[in-house]
Amino acid sequence: MNIKPVIETPFERRGVLTPGLPILPHGVERHPVPGGGSRAVPIWKGDEISIMDREGLQAAELVFFSPDKTSDAARLGAKGQGRPNALIETLANGTRSGAKVLKALAAAGFDIERGDAIRALGDGSRPGDMAHFVAEGDGLLIVAAPGGPMSPEGQDAPTELVLYIRRAAPKDPKADIGPPDPLADPLQDFNIQPGNATAYEVKQGEYIQILDVKGRECSDFQAFSMRALDKGLEREIDPTTTRSLMGSLYPQPGIFSKYWTVDQEPLVEIVQDTCGRHDTFGLACTARYYEDLGYPGHVNCSDNMNKDLSRYGVRPRGGWPAINFFFNTMLDDTNAIGMDDPWSRPGDYVLLRALSDLVCVSTACPCDVDPANGWNPTDIQVRTYRAKEEFDRSIGYRKSAEADVEDTKKTAFHECFARHTRDFVEYNGFWLPNSFTNHGPIAEYWAVREKTAVMDLSPLRKYEVTGPDAEELLQACVTRDMKKLSTGQVVYTAMCYEHGGMIDDGTVYRLGDTNFRWIGGNDTSGLWLREQAERRGLNAWVRSSTDQLHNIAVQGRHSRDILAKVFWTPPKQPTIEELPWFRLTIARVGDVHGTAVVISRTGYSGELGYEIFCHPKDAVEIFDKVWEAGREYGLTPLGLAALDMMRIEAGLIFAGSEFDDSTDPWEAGIGFTVPLKSKEDDFIGRTALEERKAHPHRKLVGFEIEGGTVPSPGDCVRIGKAQVGEITSAMKSPILGKVIALGRVAVTHSESGTKLEIGQLDGQQKRLKAVVTAFPHFDPAKERVKGNYD
Numbered sequence: 001m002n003i004k005p006v007i008e009t010p011f012e013r014r015g016v017l018t019p020g021l022p023i024l025p026h027g028v029e030r031h032p033v034p035g036g037g038s039r040a041v042p043i044w045k046g047d048e049i050s051i052m053d054r055e056g057l058q059a060a061e062l063v064f065f066s067p068d069k070t071s072d073a074a075r076l077g078a079k080g081q082g083r084p085n086a087l088i089e090t091l092a093n094g095t096r097s098g099a100k101v102l103k104a105l106a107a108a109g110f111d112i113e114r115g116d117a118i119r120a121l122g123d124g125s126r127p128g129d130m131a132h133f134v135a136e137g138d139g140l141l142i143v144a145a146p147g148g149p150m151s152p153e154g155q156d157a158p159t160e161l162v163l164y165i166r167r168a169a170p171k172d173p174k175a176d177i178g179p180p181d182p183l184a185d186p187l188q189d190f191n192i193q194p195g196n197a198t199a200y201e202v203k204q205g206e207y208i209q210i211l212d213v214k215g216r217e218c219s220d221f222q223a224f225s226m227r228a229l230d231k232g233l234e235r236e237i238d239p240t241t242t243r244s245l246m247g248s249l250y251p252q253p254g255i256f257s258k259y260w261t262v263d264q265e266p267l268v269e270i271v272q273d274t275c276g277r278h279d280t281f282g283l284a285c286t287a288r289y290y291e292d293l294g295y296p297g298h299v300n301c302s303d304n305m306n307k308d309l310s311r312y313g314v315r316p317r318g319g320w321p322a323i324n325f326f327f328n329t330m331l332d333d334t335n336a337i338g339m340d341d342p343w344s345r346p347g348d349y350v351l352l353r354a355l356s357d358l359v360c361v362s363t364a365c366p367c368d369v370d371p372a373n374g375w376n377p378t379d380i381q382v383r384t385y386r387a388k389e390e391f392d393r394s395i396g397y398r399k400s401a402e403a404d405v406e407d408t409k410k411t412a413f414h415e416c417f418a419r420h421t422r423d424f425v426e427y428n429g430f431w432l433p434n435s436f437t438n439h440g441p442i443a444e445y446w447a448v449r450e451k452t453a454v455m456d457l458s459p460l461r462k463y464e465v466t467g468p469d470a471e472e473l474l475q476a477c478v479t480r481d482m483k484k485l486s487t488g489q490v491v492y493t494a495m496c497y498e499h500g501g502m503i504d505d506g507t508v509y510r511l512g513d514t515n516f517r518w519i520g521g522n523d524t525s526g527l528w529l530r531e532q533a534e535r536r537g538l539n540a541w542v543r544s545s546t547d548q549l550h551n552i553a554v555q556g557r558h559s560r561d562i563l564a565k566v567f568w569t570p571p572k573q574p575t576i577e578e579l580p581w582f583r584l585t586i587a588r589v590g591d592v593h594g595t596a597v598v599i600s601r602t603g604y605s606g607e608l609g610y611e612i613f614c615h616p617k618d619a620v621e622i623f624d625k626v627w628e629a630g631r632e633y634g635l636t637p638l639g640l641a642a643l644d645m646m647r648i649e650a651g652l653i654f655a656g657s658e659f660d661d662s663t664d665p666w667e668a669g670i671g672f673t674v675p676l677k678s679k680e681d682d683f684i685g686r687t688a689l690e691e692r693k694a695h696p697h698r699k700l701v702g703f704e705i706e707g708g709t710v711p712s713p714g715d716c717v718r719i720g721k722a723q724v725g726e727i728t729s730a731m732k733s734p735i736l737g738k739v740i741a742l743g744r745v746a747v748t749h750s751e752s753g754t755k756l757e758i759g760q761l762d763g764q765q766k767r768l769k770a771v772v773t774a775f776p777h778f779d780p781a782k783e784r785v786k787g788n789y790d
Contacts, residue, residue: 019401020345021215027170031143032404033060035158035547037097038090038144040104046168049076049133051120051143055159055530056541059122060131061086061146063115065108066139071116076133084117086146093148101142108140115142121161127530127541149615150548152598153586155464155515157545179213179381180347183391186383192219194377195366197304199311201226202354205387207271210325210362211349213381216342216374218365220284220301220322223259223267224314226357234314235261237268239281239321250280251323251350252426253393253408258355259323267358272351274396274405277343279324285367286319293369301363312359325350327365327372341374348405351391397429399523411458412550412619416627420637428522430459433639445645445734447636448605452556454626455638457604457611462549463526465516467540473533474508474516479665479689481679485510488574490582490600494665494673495525496685500692501661502668503528505653507602509584517545521655532684550616553602554626555609557789558633563610565629568594576610581786589625597622604643606650606779608787648729648742651702651776657713657728658700658742664692667744669700669775698725699750702775705739705758705768708732716759717745718767724749727758733777740777741770 024030033039033051035058043049043064051060063084065071073080091098091112105112120131135141147158182189187206192198194217202208202223210219228235237259243249245264251257257270284305290298306316326344329337364380367373385391394408409430417433418424424431433456435441447453465474475482480493487510495503506520518529523544530542554562564576567587574585579601588594595618603609614622627635644654651669653659659668666674674689705711710730717725725745732739741758749756752774757767774780783789 020343022402025166027167029165029167031163031165033143033145033161033163034095034097035145035160036090036093036147037095038087038101038142039097039163040101040140040142041163041165043135043139043141043165044168045135045137047135048166048168049135049141050130050164050166052128052130052162052164053121053125054127054162055543056125056127056129057122057543058125058145058147058159058161059086060120060161061090061144062118062120062133063087063112063142064118064135064139065110065115065142066137069110071110071114073116073118075136075139076118077136078118078133080116081119082117084112084115087115087117087142087144088112089148090144090146104140105142110140112142127534149617150545151596152549152613152615153511153596155466155511155517155543155545157464157543157548159543177214177346179211182383182385183209183351184385184389186385188382188384190382192362192364192380192382194364194373194379195299195304197301197308197361197363198382199308199359199361200382200384202358202360202384203387204354204357206354207385207387207389207391208268208352208354208360209349209381209383209385210352211347211381211383212275212326212342212344213346214378215344215346215348216326216376217344217378217380218327218342218367218372219325219380220305220320220363220365221325222305222320222322222361223354224312224359225261225265225267226359228261228265229312229314229359235263235265237321237323238262243281251278252276252395266355268352268354270350271353271391272349272394272407275326275342275344275348275350276396277326277328278350279327279329281321282324282327282329282337283319284322284324284363285365285372288318290369295369298369299366301365304363305361309359309361314359339370339372341371345405348396393431395426400527411456412616413456413458413552413623416620416623417456417637421639423639425640427640428459432456432459433637435639435641436637439636441639441641441645442734444636444638444642447634448556448607448638448642448646449735450557451634451636452554452558452562452630453636453638454552454554454623454630455643457553458550460546460551461520461523461526462545463518463529464543464545465518465529465540466514466543467538468514469533469538469540470514470516473529473536473538473540473542474518475681476536476683477529477532478508479674479679479683479685480508481675481681482508482516483681487512488584490584490602492582492673494668494670495520495528496664496689497661498685498688500664500685500688502659502663502665503661504655505659505668505670505673509600548615549613550619551611551613552623552626553604553609553611554630554635555603555605555607555638557608557784558630558635559607559609560787562626562630562633562635563599563612566590566625567597567599568592579610589621595621603785604652605646606652606776606782607646607784608789609785644729645731645734648731648740649733649735649776649778651742653700654729664689666693666696667698667700669742696747698744699747700728700742700744701750702773702777703727703741703743703756703758703770704773704777705730705741705770707768708739709768710739711741711758711760711768716763717743717770718757718759718763719749721764723759723763724756735778742775745772
């Protein structure tokens with residue numbers, strides 16, 4: 001079969017790479033198939049079909065139906081396997097993708113029970129392996145990436161497939177890229193060509209979708225209160241009022257992301273945003289802007305808005321303040337405004353909800369003289385939807401620049417914590433509780449220090465590392481010695497690039513001789529492991545299991561007693577009472593017949609604590625059992641705000657604060673994770689780390705700060721006029737009764753007792769007196785983590 005392999009390549013022009021705009025050959029379509037999910041796509045005679053296994057070991061099952069409602073695998077040049085059992089199970093598992101496929105099958109009148117299954121990939125398949133087929137006629141193709149719930153001690157997580165279709169009769173390459181399908185049945189659906197603006201009415205409660213069809217295109221948006229217009233008053237979104245009430249420069253979904261009039265009437269709120277980068281308070285482009293650049297008469301958004309708003313009696317203005325969706329502006333060190341290409345990709349959108357009856361106006365910006373629209377103005381699609389529709393709040397998340405956008409997810413424990421709070425914030429693609437009603441961060445903090453609390457840590461990234469060379473892979477990619485890690489043991493380690501900068505910190509769980517689980521803070525670490533396995537030709541697989549393993553942490557002096565009441569362990573596994581620090585056990589709820597979990601004695605609070613990992617389908621049961629058992633001990637829910645206080649006191653580092661890819665483990669305060677003497681094997685970054693350790697420049701230290709002012713991350717640390725470091729994290733410690741901080745300073749000023757000053761304002765006009773201290777500030781011997789309480 002002579003089929004040309006298909007894969008995306010990043011767009012490149014004269015040395016400028018844009019991985020966020022992957023390019024496919026003309027006539028090729030790309031359709032992701034989620035792990036445990038399915039996809040249905042129309043096929044025409046002669047189409048070439050390729051299915052790629054993204055992470056390895058993932059089976060594919062296909063069924064092809066002809067227009068006469070019959071199914072025969074031979075029409076794809078394959079041998080049929082009969083009834084598509086895996087596909088039928090996948091469609092019945094209640095996923096969103098399965099519901100769409102079932103709807104497509106019902107509309108076409110196809111009976112999946114009569115499908116002739118084609119099975120491909122799976123057995124030993126490597127990341128990037130592909131199966132190829134050619135359609136001998138028209139029809140409907142259904143593809144599934146089958147896989148059931150992964151048990152916590154298992155490592156068979158279903159993962160993504162990618163379906164590529166090279167059309168035998170591709171569309172005209174000059175034809176416009178059209179917008180994606182609507183989110184629901186739209187009330188209004190219209191296209192705005194570049195250099196145009198359209199005004200439209202929206203009723204209270206209805207939704208407005210502003211969609212960038214081809215990517216890198218800005219759209220100005222303004223909304224007026226219909227109630228005020230009926231009284232002859234113009235009351236539109238006011239930048240100053242909105243910024244003052246929200247305390248934020250950029251929009252994001254949530255109850256607080258609203259836009260207000262000068263009379264403090266809320267007009268719209270953001271519900272979904274797949275781009276994440278907009279200008280909130282700038283003017284729509286104006287005639288004066290182009291005139292000052294030497295382009296008199298250039299079409300502009302403000303004049304376009306004036307023309308169409310005149311239908312509603314709105315007076316014209318020289319420049320309209322607006323929400324500049326997809327406009328990528330920034331401030332430099334002198335507070336000058338600059339711009340660059342938008343972040344938006346083809347199909348990116350913002351979804352708003354009207355909080356009053358509105359007159360709205362949207363534009364497709366015509367700017368072609370700067371990077372505002374990537375030098376190439378394109379079209380904008382506007383859709384409105386009924387108030388009865390239900391759309392979850394979401395901020396688009398991508399694992400990498402090339403990855404597909406993902407909606408913000410609710411963890412499996414979300415509803416359990418939602419019983420106690422409405423204060424959720426987005427964290428790494430998930431909604432997590434920030435604080436709890438009737439508690440608050442200080443009360444939650446003291447609950448952990450004095451009693452016990454439970455928190456949601458499900459967004460931690462989990463990757464299953466398996467295969468004969470799994471140990472060799474991890475030995476090369478992390479700083480700790482994997483050869484000394486026993487089955488059932490957990491180790492905290494760093495992962496570095498060749499230059500010694502950190503990719504992530506995390507823990508490795510050893511589940512068997514060739515079975516490991518990496519748990520880190522970001523997807524970059526898991527993708528790096530997979531990349532290294534392929535680059536080194538190792539017989540190892542790295543598959544994401546984040547969506548198959550959600551976890552809560554129970555932290556505090558009573559955590560052992562609470563868990564011991566809930567979980568049973570088999571004779572070959574340690575009991576909760578026996579479990580040592582940084583070990584794991586496989587347990588069940590109640591007895592041998594109960595729900596399975598993995599429990600490790602780990603945490604992020606500086607207290608005795610445990611993490612409980614379960615499949616999402618079992619999360620509510622696990623939470624309720626732990627909550628009930630914890631009642632007599634005063635078990636309290638814990639949010640991110642309190643957790644941040646606890647980890648600073650305990651000297652525990654956080655990505656983006658204590659480390660990034662320019663920071664080595666010593667500069668991040670975790671040099672103990674790099675055993676250069678005892679680990680004899682080479683690992684990525686070793687040579688650079690040996691050099692950095694021999695000639696250190698910066699060191700992470702603790703600070704005690706006089707007075708009650710808490711510095712901000714990024715505040716400079718100075719001796720006289722010279723900057724010698726910066727603050728990475730700071731807080732007022734409730735238990736110590738003073739302001740403490742973590743920060744990086746030059747090694748020449750890193751000795752305990754060194755007196756320094758923390759600069760604020762411009763770093764010179766306001767100083768906070770500080771002294772360098774050892775850290776952790778609280779419980780430096782980690783007696784509490786070991787379970788030793790007074």
